[in-house]
Every structure is written in structure tokens, then in C-alpha cells.
Amino acid sequence: MPTPQARHRARALMGCVLLMAAAGHTAQAAQEQPLWEVGLGAAALHFPAYRGSDQGQGLLLPVPYLVYRGDFFKVDRDGVRAQLFDSDRVELTFSGALSPPASTRDVRARAGMPDLRATFEVGPQLDLTLWQTQRRSATLKLLLPVRAAFTLEQRPQHVGWVFHPKLNLDVAHVGGLAGWNLGLQAGPLWGDRRQHNHFYGVTAPYATGERPAYAAAAGFGGMQYVVGVSKRYPNHWVGAFLRYDNLTGARFVNSPLVRTRHHVAAGVAVSWVLGSSATRVAVDD
Template sequence: GSPPAKDNDARRGMPDLDATLEIGPALNIALIRSKDAAEKLELRLPVRTVIASDFSHFKQAGWIFQPNLSLDFRNVLGNRGWNLGVQGSLIYTNRRYNQYFYAVDPAFVTAERPAFDPGGGFAGTTFRAALSKRFPNFWVGGFAKWDSVGGAVFADSPLVKTRSNLSGGLGIAWILGASSARVEAEN
């Protein structure tokens, strides 16, 4: 979802933002792949449209282009079933997207919040790493992710309060059932 104005001091007095959904295609190009497919490097070129909605109406809120390099390893360091993925992304957004999230119209200017009118262009970087393993009846995984808007066309918006963020997570999923007909598939 999107940040509500009532819980965000930077947006206080501004209208709430509607929830957004991103959807679109990606072109994935295999750059390097080992013979056993245990290691692979891909260039991924996703383009997504952003749709904002309060569930009574929908509007197009911009575009995102996020080219990335993705490096995946199966059976990491000889540990069967453990998979490691690392990815680095550059993010580009159009003017409409940046206006939706980072603009401050003259009607919402305060002593602490000057007007801001961003264009489109570079929107930051993302780096992530994930480790996972599937066991017979469950799956476990974890990730770490670093996002930065340093150098972004909207980085000087008074609505941007943090230029980078580190996040992570752990997960476990139980496999409740599976087909008796099994095949090996490349991940």
C-alpha cells in the first residue's frame, strides 16, 4: 500500500495516497548459465505500469523501469538444496509516478514543506540477497535488502525523510500436499 497522510508527518495536511498495484512484462536474458544450471546470471528488464486505487476508482499513476542483474546459485557451497540469489537493480520512474509520490503542490506548502515538482528519471538502487531451501514437507528462506534513493530525481523532495533503508525477513512454509507425479524443473 501507500503511505497514509494521517500517519506521516511529512505528508500532514496532504491527501492520503491510494494503494498502488504494479503490473507489467519483463524480458529476461540469460547471460551465463552453467551446464548443470547450478549457476546463472540473467539480465532482467521489467517494465511496470502503476495503478492507484481506493477500490471505487482506478487511475494510472506512472511507470517503472527496473533493469537488474540477477545471479543465482543452486546447492550453495556443496550444500544440496540450498539456493542463493543476489540481485542489483537500477530504478527509473516517469514524471507521473514521481508526481504521485513526491510532489508538493503550492496548496500544501508549509514552513517546513516547500513546493516540489519532480520530473522523471533515475529513482534509486536496490540490492538484495536471498537464501532458501526446500525440505520434503516445508520450505525455509530469508532475505536482506538495501534500497537507496541517493541521486534520485526526487531525492530533495521534502517528503523524502530517509535516503536508504535496510530490511530483511525470514519465512517458513509448510507443504500441505503434492502431486505423486514429480519432475525436476529448473528454478
């Protein structure tokens, strides 16, 4: 069973990824920037215990700020990724994602069941540029990630596959505000049977009169919508995001662990850049 400290570390890491990935990552004209930047900040987050839970939690966490702009390996507001192939309209990357843990002590629907471990996802992602302005101040992309999911623990367990195609619109200097970037994402999720059962399955030993046994099926996992804003100042970065999930029509919606079909996650963060590389690289940031 993960310790409270391990759960907090997982939540802190998840919060950092959520904020940096969701708070806008606008493509602009190429410019020179440091090869790497490091810093530290704080984030205030509120999110459900899992998609479909009617219980949420709020956290105030320290989060790291890390950017690396290598030719192949990159760490930026898109997350941790490896760029495998690039062209003007098509980009193949290697990306990841995280989901938080949930303790049975904190979630009534899972009372008596094993703790829900944090998971990480990793796999290839194909990005297709559908439209962009001449000066690249606005870009519309179709993102096609396929990821394998594993529990985040000493001995990770494979917990299925996730496919999350989404439209992504990035707009620079939104509303005429210099430096403020807007990011919008929308798309469905699909998962296999193992993925859905990790979150929504109820095996016979944990079935009760109010929580019958349930085996989840593979397929549609609901819709997800994200809006994020961010701005980079000379020595610090600020960002915020709002995410809405709608589970109507999901294959697991009849699970006794699904207590609501609608929920919202949100977060704000500020990070201070404490150091950067003297080496400069040309990037489309």
C-alpha cells in the same frame, strides 16, 4: 480512504511477493514437480513507508504459499507471471510487483496529506541469460521489466511507468549447504513524472513552511540491491531477504518527502505446504 483492514491485506500480499521473489529462485536441472502447490505460513517484515522515508514499520503477517507451474501462466518465487516466449537464452514474461500503502497518521513527512495508497505494477519482462554453469547450479541473467503502475483500490488510478533493469545471480547449494539457494539482484530504477509525483510530489494545498510545494521530474530513481536465501523442505519452505536502497542522484531526491537517501528492508518467512497436485510437470526450478 482505505480502511485499516484493507491496508493490512495489501501489506500481507506485498510481504508474500517480496519474500517469494527475493529469497532466491535458482535454476537447476529439469525435474518433475507438482503442477500446483498450496500452503500457509507466517512472515516477519520490516520496511520503510516508501523509498526515501525515514520511518519504517514492522509486521508479523500470515501469508499464503502458492505455486503453479503451467506452460503459460506461472505463480512461483519470481511472482505472478505469464510466459509469452521462451528459448535457451531469452525469455519474455508478463510480471508484476507491489508497493505498500502509507497512512498520514504513521508518516510525519506526509502529515495532513492524503494517504499514500498501495500500488501494483504490471507489464512485460525480458530475461536474458548471460552465463550459467554446465549443470545450471549458477545462473546470471539480465532482467528488463517495464511496468505500468496503478493504485490498489476499488477504482484503480494509473500512476505512471517504471523501468527496473537488474542483474540477477542465482546460486544453488551455496557454501556447500544442500538445498540452500542464494539470490542476488542489483540495478537502477527509472520512473516517469507521474510515478515520481505519486510518491514525492507536494501540491500547493498541502505545502507548508517546512514542506514546500514540489513537482518531481522523470528519470533516474536510485539503485536497489537485494540478497535472498531460501530452502525447500519436503513439507515446508523457509526464506529471508535483505534489500538496500540508495537514492543518491535520484531526480526526486530534493523532495521534502525524501528524508533519507539510504534505507533497508528485510523479511523472513516460513510456509507449510498443505496440498499439491497429483499431476507432475518437468520444470527448471
